[in-house]
Amino acid sequence: MLRTSFLFWPALAAGALGLASCDKTSGGGDFAKTPSGIEYQVFKNEGGKYSSREIAAGGDSAAYRKRLGQIIALHVEYRTAKDSVLFQSRKQQMGYPVRVPLQPVKAKGGLEEAISMLQPGDSAVFRFNADSLSIKTTGQPAPPPIKKHGNTMILYVKVDAIQSQADAMVAQQKAMQEMQVKQQQHAEAQKPKDEAIIQAYVQKNNLKTQKTASGLHYVVTQPGAGAKPSQGQVVSVNYRGTLLDGKEFDSSARNGGKPIEFPLGVGAVIPGWDEGIALLGKGAKGVFLIPSSLAYGQRGAGNDIPADAVLRFDVELVDVKAAPPQPSMPMGMPQGQ
The missing domain is CATH 3.10.50.40 (Chitinase A; domain 3)
Structure with a gap:
C-alpha cells in the first residue's frame, strides 16, 4: 500500500478524500466574479469581526508582485456542489497549515490565481467549474467521484500567515517536530x-x-x-x-x-x-x-x-x-x- 500525499487538487484526483470542517465565514450570499471566471467571496478580519472586501487584480496586482517568493500558510477545504466534504487540510496536517510558495500566476481561472487574491487574515470561499479546474491543474477532466455531486467545486480558505522563506522554514520545522511528538504519543x-x-x-x-x-x-x-x-x-x-x-x-x-x-x-x-x-x-x-x-x-x-x-x-x-x-x-x- 503506497503512501499518499495530500495537497490541493492533485490529491483529490488521486482519490485522496478527507473529513471534518474548515473555518467558514460564509457559504451563501452573492459571489463576485473575476474576468477569468472565478467566483469568490473574500472576507477580512477586523478586530475579530469579518466583513467582505473587494479584491485587487490577483496575480496581476502590484501588491501581489511584491509578495512573490514568499510563502503563504493556509487551511483549505474542498466541498462538492451538494456540500459533501472531499478534502480537509486540518485533518491531514493535525491542525497545522499547509504552506505554498507564491509564484507568478501562469494559468488564470485556477487555484494559483485564487490564492494570489488573498492577504494575511483573510477567509474566502471560491467556486469553480470542476472540469475546468481539474484540466487547469492536472490536464484531465474532474474524476467521477467529484462530478457525481455536480460539476461545481467549492474551496474554503483561511489564511494563517504570509511569511518570508526563512520564517516559513522555521515555522515548518517547528510544526513538524510538534506533529512527530503528537503522533508518537498517540501511537x-x-x-x-x-x-x-x-x-x-x-x-x-x-x-x-x-x-x-x-x-x-x-x-x-x-x-x-x-x-x-x-x-x-x-x-x-x-x-x-x-x-x-x-x-x-x-x-x-x-x-x-x-x-x-x-x-x-x-x-x-x-x-x-x-x-x-x-x-x-x-x-x-x-x-x-x-x-x-x-x-x-x-x-x-x-x-x-x-x-x-x-x-x-x-x-x-x-x-x-x-x-x-x-x-x-x-x-x-x-x-x-
Whole structure:
C-alpha cells in the first residue's frame, strides 16, 4: 500500500478524500466574479469581526508582485456542489497549515490565481467549474467521484500567515517536530488498543498468526520457492487490502490486475508492508494484520481508511528483482563530497 500525499487538487484526483470542517465565514450570499471566471467571496478580519472586501487584480496586482517568493500558510477545504466534504487540510496536517510558495500566476481561472487574491487574515470561499479546474491543474477532466455531486467545486480558505522563506522554514520545522511528538504519543497509546482488536479478530477468524516485535501479525499461507527479498530490491506484489469488517479499500485487481512494484525497505510503502514483504520468499502468499502505527495512524487515508484503523492485506510476492544500479562516482571525486 503506497503512501499518499495530500495537497490541493492533485490529491483529490488521486482519490485522496478527507473529513471534518474548515473555518467558514460564509457559504451563501452573492459571489463576485473575476474576468477569468472565478467566483469568490473574500472576507477580512477586523478586530475579530469579518466583513467582505473587494479584491485587487490577483496575480496581476502590484501588491501581489511584491509578495512573490514568499510563502503563504493556509487551511483549505474542498466541498462538492451538494456540500459533501472531499478534502480537509486540518485533518491531514493535525491542525497545522499547509504552506505554498507564491509564484507568478501562469494559468488564470485556477487555484494559483485564487490564492494570489488573498492577504494575511483573510477567509474566502471560491467556486469553480470542476472540469475546468481539474484540466487547469492536472490536464484531465474532474474524476467521477467529484462530478457525481455536480460539476461545481467549492474551496474554503483561511489564511494563517504570509511569511518570508526563512520564517516559513522555521515555522515548518517547528510544526513538524510538534506533529512527530503528537503522533508518537498517540501511537504509543493506541498500540494496546490495536493489539486487542487484532487478537479478537484472530480468534474470531481462527487464524494462527506470528507476531513481530513491532506488532505486525502475519500468516504465510503458501511458502515461496525463492529467497526472501532484501532492502533495496524491487518487489512485485499482488494484494487486496480490507478493513477488519471486510470492506475493501484497495487491490491490485482495481489497478488493472497488475502487481504493484516498489523498492523494499526505503519507505516507498507503509512500514507494515516494508516489514511484512521482507518475511516472504518469492512466490509466497500471506496475510498481514497491520496495526495503525505501522499503517496510516491517526490520520487515516481518505474516506476509506479511518483514523487508527487496523488493516488486513492478502498478498502474493510475485517477483523479486535486483536493486537498480546506483550512479557511479566520477573518478577523482573524494567520498563524502
